[in-house]
Amino acid sequence: MALRRDRTHTETRTRRPRSEAPAHPASTPAIELRSVTRSYGRGAASVHALRGMDLVLPRGGFTAVMGPSGSGKSTFLQCAAGLDRPTSGDVLLGGESIAGLREDRLTELRRSRIGFVFQSFNLLPSLTVAQNVLLPQRLAGVRQDRRRAQELLTEVGLPEHGDRRPGQLSGGQQQRVAIARALITGPEVVFADEPTGALDTRSAHEVLGLLRRAVDVMGATVVMVTHDPVAASHADRVLFLADGALVGELHRPDPQSVAARMADLTTSSFPVRQYAGSAA
Ligand code: ADP
Numbered sequence: 001m002a003l004r005r006d007r008t009h010t011e012t013r014t015r016r017p018r019s020e021a022p023a024h025p026a027s028t029p030a031i032e033l034r035s036v037t038r039s040y041g042r043g044a045a046s047v048h049a050l051r052g053m054d055l056v057l058p059r060g061g062f063t064a065v066m067g068p069s070g071s072g073k074s075t076f077l078q079c080a081a082g083l084d085r086p087t088s089g090d091v092l093l094g095g096e097s098i099a100g101l102r103e104d105r106l107t108e109l110r111r112s113r114i115g116f117v118f119q120s121f122n123l124l125p126s127l128t129v130a131q132n133v134l135l136p137q138r139l140a141g142v143r144q145d146r147r148r149a150q151e152l153l154t155e156v157g158l159p160e161h162g163d164r165r166p167g168q169l170s171g172g173q174q175q176r177v178a179i180a181r182a183l184i185t186g187p188e189v190v191f192a193d194e195p196t197g198a199l200d201t202r203s204a205h206e207v208l209g210l211l212r213r214a215v216d217v218m219g220a221t222v223v224m225v226t227h228d229p230v231a232a233s234h235a236d237r238v239l240f241l242a243d244g245a246l247v248g249e250l251h252r253p254d255p256q257s258v259a260a261r262m263a264d265l266t267t268s269s270f271p272v273r274q275y276a277g278s279a280a
Helices: 073-080 103-113 129-140 146-155 171-183 201-218 255-267
Strands: 031-040 047-057 062-066 088-093 114-118 189-193 222-225 237-242 245-251
Touching: 031 073, 047 073, 047 245, 062 073, 062 201, 062 255, 073 189, 073 222, 103 114, 103 129, 114 171, 129 146, 129 171, 146 171, 171 189, 171 201, 189 201, 201 222, 237 255, 245 255
Parallel strands: 062 222, 062 237, 114 189, 189 222
Antiparallel strands: 031 047, 031 088, 237 245
């Protein structure tokens, strides 16, 4: 297995396909949001889904994002991942501003430099498991690295499953394939949107362990939106959103403290004051 537990092993920590490898100084954050707002609609009827978010996500970290329904989690994820454009402000991926990029450049960037894991797995049923893992490379128009796909399938505990179809796998296994797919391009950030939302407790635990391992062993950067305090406790840091603003954070979280903070947010009266703490 090419992956090692040694976090200082630079070859494994920086491994990515040759074609799209911007080299950043170690200090460059994976993602930075600068005064990001996102509003829907106009005038009196407009909804301010994000109200000016400043945030630095360092590389090699596992961040969970939580908040009550309607607090702006999805909008945050969409803007941070380049799937949606902020109304104002800027998002930087590896130090590069993506706010002003043309649509085709943005698509290219998403394909080659960002990995996605969705609640509903989003595997293509007509492709084999191995073909699904290789799909981001195919779409990005780079060489499909079958050996790497097999390594990743081994890493997620499915070494013998490459020739099967997603429909022959359990939900937990499909999500593990989705994690392998998200990692195939060696992305700078993996965004996971409720990755355990459709899974039983045991499969959820396995999936969270794999995301944790991607960070610890492969040096990946993971940002996960979740409503589950247990899932969030696998992260290094939990960010709390309310009413479109960052209102707090917890480092080295445990499920009880996350649940307590969430209970506070759900019962507190709005609008919540903008969090004035460290955004780094
Ligand atoms: P969360 O993911 O935390 O539930 P969202 O980011 O989905 O929150 O939504 C934040 C706010 O923005 C909510 O008030 C929601 O109704 C609103 N919103 C989200 N998407 C749209 C949209 N496409 N059009 C209008 N309002 C939207």
